[in-house]
Amino acid sequence: MSIYDLHITYKVNLERKASLKNALVKGLRREKQNYREVRAIRGVSFDVPKGQCTGIIGANGAGKSTLMRAVAGILPPTSGSITIDGKVSTLLALGVGFNSALTGRENVMLGGLAAGLTRAEVNEKFDEIADFSDLGDFIDMPMRTYSSGMFSRLAFAVAVHMNPDILIIDEALSAGDAKFKDRANAKMAELMDHAGTMLLVSHALGTIQNLSDEVIWLHKGRLIKRGDPKLVCDAYLEFLKVGDESIVMEDV
DSSP: OEEEEEEEEEEEEOOSSOOHHHHHHHHHTTOOOOEEEEEEEEEEEEEOOTTOEEEEEOOTTSSHHHHHHHHTTSSOOSEEEEEOOSOEEEEOSTTTTOOTTSBHHHHHHHHHHHTTOOHHHHHHHHHHHHHHHTOGGGGGSBGGGOOHHHHHHHHHHHHHTSOOSEEEEESTTTTSOHHHHHHHHHHHHHHHHTTOEEEEEOSOHHHHHHHOSEEEEEETTEEEEEEOHHHHHHHHHHHHHHSOTTOOOOOO
């Protein structure tokens, strides 16, 4: 995977109450919409070799999730390029793509089909996914009855069992209990042993250092530092002591 000179800029509507009526009235009056331009990613370039786990760190608003959504194909680049070789499986937020009115079993099927698998292939993987999620009889209950931790376990189980070439995980482990986190870490290590490629976004620097081969530190959309996980994380922690007052560390 290769990212070259990536820029992502979008506009935020500053109107207190945006509506179609207000937009039409402004259009008829030829008034300009009140927007603010946000430069979420600014000239970021890096490569992720096959079989490597790259951790992404940075304060809230650094551009981490924007970058992951661009790699996943959800956000188009304003300029620059993203080159992907293989199938991407994403876990950008808990339960994204799940239908809470459907059962866990039915959502496993939806997730598999969305990942490009056939019904037969999903059925073949179902028992392994169900065992990993450890939901028991809840697998056949509507997902609206699930706790956030149960959402987390099933979402993670679906993502990692789709045999992805590239796995993107954005803060997805934060809602799991200690037992689940250990199982998840072991599964991710297994994926890496099979030459998978992983992008891992987290405020938990311990997890980042344990799993990553390289760490990238983003700040206000820019790549500040990349390299050895411990060295980059130590530099980030030092920056938090003397850097911008607006930066707040979470879950270290």
